[in-house]
């Protein structure tokens with residue numbers, strides 16, 4: 582099954598997406614998500630200049646060998662650009678293999694470990710009351726789990742909170758990075774009040790999550806984890822920047838709040854100390870940034886040794902191709918925890934058609950051979966790429982702060 586052609590489709594139906602399509606001589610094609618939010622064109626250049634020319638003529642069924650060819654063979658290993666490019670190739674090849682076998686992808690991975698995949702929604706509001714209304718709306722839509730982020734008094738704009746009520750937030754919202762102001766003190770004083778209010782109104786059964794977006798120091802994260810303990814969070818996400826994995830030792834010593842990490846990781850090596858020391862509870866690396874199915878399943882297997890479960894990243898800046906493949910992975914992986922779900926816009930769904938379904942707070946995997954997502958290339962052409970950047974963050978005195 583030789584690779585005859587491979588090319589990229591860069592489109593912006595609602596936001597930017599980069600999709601790799603691989604076509605084999607037998608006529609079967611597969612697609613993979615190569616979107617790296619705010620750095621899309623770096624992955625495009627990597628794939629077009631360095632990867633695609635070397636793929637033509639290779640046997641598409643040799644997924645493992647192609648993975649190592651692109652990873653070890655490049656000499657320059659790892660990093661988000663390289664690993665996003667490898668991910669797109671890998672997921673497209675698994676799509677092809679499953680189509681050639683006439684099977685939905687989850688069957689190739691080992692079959693179903695569960696009937697449905699629990700997912701969490703984003704609930705945001707300018708203040709606690711607005712946030713509670715969003716939680717109410719999502720509970721009525723059937724969600725069993727919600728990520729709750731509220732505006733903080735005294736901080737004008739908070740990343741992850743929608744600009745207008747009832748809207749979703751867009752992670753990359755301006756051509757040049759917008760500058761936000763951050764105050765750790767105000768944030769830390771406010772968050773426990775938010776979770777007290779959520780538990781008081783919605784009781785104990787709802788799974789509640791929170792994302793800190795890497796903004797605290799280890800001792801501040803320890804304080805937050807400890808203070809929200811009475812509200813039994815499902816997880817506290819990215820509470821510190823994770824380059825220094827030792828930070829988690831300190832956090833772990835102080836709190837029983839479960840910790841989720843890894844949406845910016847792209848390799849098993851990023852996790853080694855965190856897992857071996859049992860400092861975290863959930864891994865977040867999506868299939869589109871962590872080297873695809875071939876590599877992320879190795880991370881999941883390593884995590885399983887330490888009772889750590891999956892909780893894949895699933896914002897709007899990962900395309901439906903990534904989400905579709907993730908739902909197959911989630912349906913199979915023994916140590917599944919939860920799947921993030923930030924619904925895509927209507928026009929995104931028109932460009933990327935898929936057979937996964939949302940029902941009653943869960944995703945249901947489709948039975949179409951492959952990962953069940955395809956792209957309407959003609960429609961995609963109507964939405965040209967627009968440069969868009971994630972914001973940056975400064976402290977009140979102007980110091981550039983962690984993202």
Ligand SMILES: O=C(O)C(=O)C[C@H](O)[C@H](O)CO
Nearest residue numbers: 618752792844895896898921
């Ligand atoms: O979905 C999340 O948990 C995020 O943190 C969203 C990220 O900020 C976003 O994907 C960055 O591109």
Ligand SMILES: [Mg+2]
Nearest residue numbers: 792818819844
């Ligand atoms: Mg996050």
